[in-house]
Amino acid sequence: MKNVADFAALNxxxxxxxxxxxxxxxxxxxxxxxxxxxxxxxxxxxTSYAKLxxxxxxxxxxxxxxxxxxxxxxxxxxxxxxxxLDYKRxxxxxxxxxxxxxxxxxxxxxxxxxxxxxxxxMFENExxxxxxxxxxxxxxxxxxxxxxxxxxxxxxxLSYHVNDKNRLFYMEMxxxxxxxxxLDKEMKKTIGRNKxxxxxxxxxxxxxxxxxxxxxxxxxxxxxxxxxxxxxxxxTGSNLNYKDLKKLCYSKNIESLxxxxxxxxxxxxxxxxxxxxxxxxxxxxxxIYNLFKNIEKISTMNLNKSISxxxxxxxxxxxxxxxxxxxRYNYNPDELRKMLVRELExx
Numbered sequence: 001m002k003n004v005a006d007f008a009a010l011n012x013x014x015x016x017x018x019x020x021x022x023x024x025x026x027x028x029x030x031x032x033x034x035x036x037x038x039x040x041x042x043x044x045x046x047t048s049y050a051k052l053x054x055x056x057x058x059x060x061x062x063x064x065x066x067x068x069x070x071x072x073x074x075x076x077x078x079x080x081x082x083x084x085l086d087y088k089r090x091x092x093x094x095x096x097x098x099x100x101x102x103x104x105x106x107x108x109x110x111x112x113x114x115x116x117x118x119x120x121x122m123f124e125n126e127x128x129x130x131x132x133x134x135x136x137x138x139x140x141x142x143x144x145x146x147x148x149x150x151x152x153x154x155x156x157x158l159s160y161h162v163n164d165k166n167r168l169f170y171m172e173m174x175x176x177x178x179x180x181x182x183l184d185k186e187m188k189k190t191i192g193r194n195k196x197x198x199x200x201x202x203x204x205x206x207x208x209x210x211x212x213x214x215x216x217x218x219x220x221x222x223x224x225x226x227x228x229x230x231x232x233x234x235x236t237g238s239n240l241n242y243k244d245l246k247k248l249c250y251s252k253n254i255e256s257l258x259x260x261x262x263x264x265x266x267x268x269x270x271x272x273x274x275x276x277x278x279x280x281x282x283x284x285x286x287x288i289y290n291l292f293k294n295i296e297k298i299s300t301m302n303l304n305k306s307i308s309x310x311x312x313x314x315x316x317x318x319x320x321x322x323x324x325x326x327x328r329y330n331y332n333p334d335e336l337r338k339m340l341v342r343e344l345e346x347x
Contacts, residue, residue, distance in 0.1 A: 006082055006083070006084060007302060009082060010079065010082040010083070010305075010306060011305050013078065013079075013082065014079070014305050014306060014309045017075060017078070017309065018309060018312075020048035021048075021312065021313070021316055022047060022049075022316055022319075022320070026042075026046065026047060027319060027323065029042065029046075030042060030320075030323045031323055031326070031327075033327060034327065035327060036059065036060070036061060036064065036324060036327060036328065039323070039324060039327060040053055040059055040064065049068075049071075052067045052068070052071060053067070061324055061325070061328055062118075062121075062122070064324065065122070065321060065324075066121065066122050068317045068320060068321070069122065069123075069317070070125050071317075072310075072313055072314065072317060073125060073126065073127070073128070075309075075310070075313055076095065076128065076310065077127075077128075079091065079306050079309075079310070080092070080128075086190050087190065087303060089186065089190070090186050090187065090190045090191070090303070091303070091306070092128060093182060093183055093186040094183065094307065094310075095128050095129075096179050096182060096183065097179060097183075098126075098129070099129055099130075099131055099154075100175045100176065100178075100179045102123055102126075102129075102131070102133075103131070103149075103154060103158075103175060104171075104172055104175065105119065106119060106136060106137075106139070106145060107142070107145070107158075107168065107171050107172065108168065110139065110140075110141065110142050110145055111142065111167065111168045115140075116136070116137050116139060116145075117137055117138070118137075119133070119137050120133050120134050120137035130151075130152050131149070131152055131154075132148070132151070135148045136148045136149060142162050142167065143162050146158045146159050146162055153178070154175070154178075157174050157175060157178045158171055158174065158175070160174075161174065166222045166224070169217065169218065169221075169222050169224075170232075173214055173232050174232075176210055176214075176234075177232065177234055180203070180206075180207055180210070180234055180236055181234075181236070183203065184200075184203065184207075184236045187199065187200050187203065188200070191302070191303070198295045198304060199295065199302075199303060199304060199307060201238055202288070202291045202292060202295060203236070204236060204237050204238030204239075205237070205238045205239065205287075205288075205291065206288055207234040207236045207237040207238070208237040208238060208239050208240045208266065209266065209269075209284045209287065209288070210234060210284075211233050211234055211237060211240060211245055211248075212240075212248070212261055212266060212269065212280075213280060213281070213284065214229070214232060214233070215229050215233070215245075215248050215249055215251075215257065216254070216257060216258075216261075216276075216277070216280065217277065218232075219251065219253075219254055219257060220254050220277070226249045226250040226251075229249040230245065230246055230249040230250075233245045233249070239264075239265050239266075240264075244264075247260065248260060248261070258270050258276070268283060268287070269283050269284070271283075285315070288311070289311060289312070289315055292304075292307060292308040292311045292312070293308060293312070295308065296308045
């Protein structure tokens with residue numbers, strides 16, 4: 001019964017935090033603003049994010065992004081305090097996704113010859129992470145970055161690909177594979193034991209979608225062989241088994257691959273005309289977002305609402321960053337408004 005009481009208290013806390021999230025009208029108002037100062041002023045006067053800007057200092061885009069990222073960590077901390085040991089361990093495993101995404105930022109920068117020194121200030125408050133961000137932010141090469149991860153599990157994951165021709169692709173893919181394998185193992189140990197499999201189903205579909213993205217990118221951008229593609233697929237999916245994945249990996253060309261996907265349960269990935277790779281990424285994010293929203297309704301006395309809330313908070317943070325970037329680079333406000341309206345309507 002203690003679990004029921006714990007989740008009841010946690011869900012009450014999450015409902016309070018959800019009321020602090022931005023509303024659709026907030027986004028539509030933000031995109032009309034002309035500069036970062038006016039955006040900050042709007043946050044101060046009209047939203048719960050006013051508390052992030054209590055300091056009177058002058059903010060730039062990087063410092064505002066850090067405030068929102070630190071806020072996400074604060075919310076994570078509030079959730080994990082309510083959890084018992086087994087669920088706490090599982091939620092910390094879920095947190096690995098932030099580590100993986102952060103490491104991708106470092107890898108992409110170094111692969112492009114860009115300094116990572118200033119990234120430390122973005123991630124310095126990561127108290128749940130085993131990564132020494134100060135140490136890896138001193139890295140000047142890919143081999144140095146990987147060497148600075150020697151005390152973590154990521155060292156073995158990344159060290160094989162430091163000198164690969166397509167190292168960026170292999171490193172990102174290896175990080176995702178490692179994360180999903182670790183999470184799947186912990187999920188089955190904790191949630192599977194309690195027969196709360198709705199989250200496992202969502203993660204299985206996420207694995208399917210990641211496989212499709214990898215195969216598409218590997219074939220289109222990196223010209224990888226079918227054997228190479230098949231070696232890296234995740235076998236933790238819900239709807240695509242090994243035979244299905246093998247068929248996709250052995251597609252004769254990109255057109256054949258796209259046609260096969262269009263005929264599958266994930267045909268919506270290519271339902272729009274335009275930049276398939278960019279649209280596919282957005283469609284995946286939207287699909288997973290809606291899946292997590294739906295599982296909240298199935299059962300409340302488990303982690304469903306917690307995981308769903310963290311995903312919604314991430315999407316909110318991403319949308320805020322999109323608006324700020326658009327303002328900074330004078331993006332056409334009408335086009336931005338159309339894009340945001342489409343996203344908001346599909347949620």
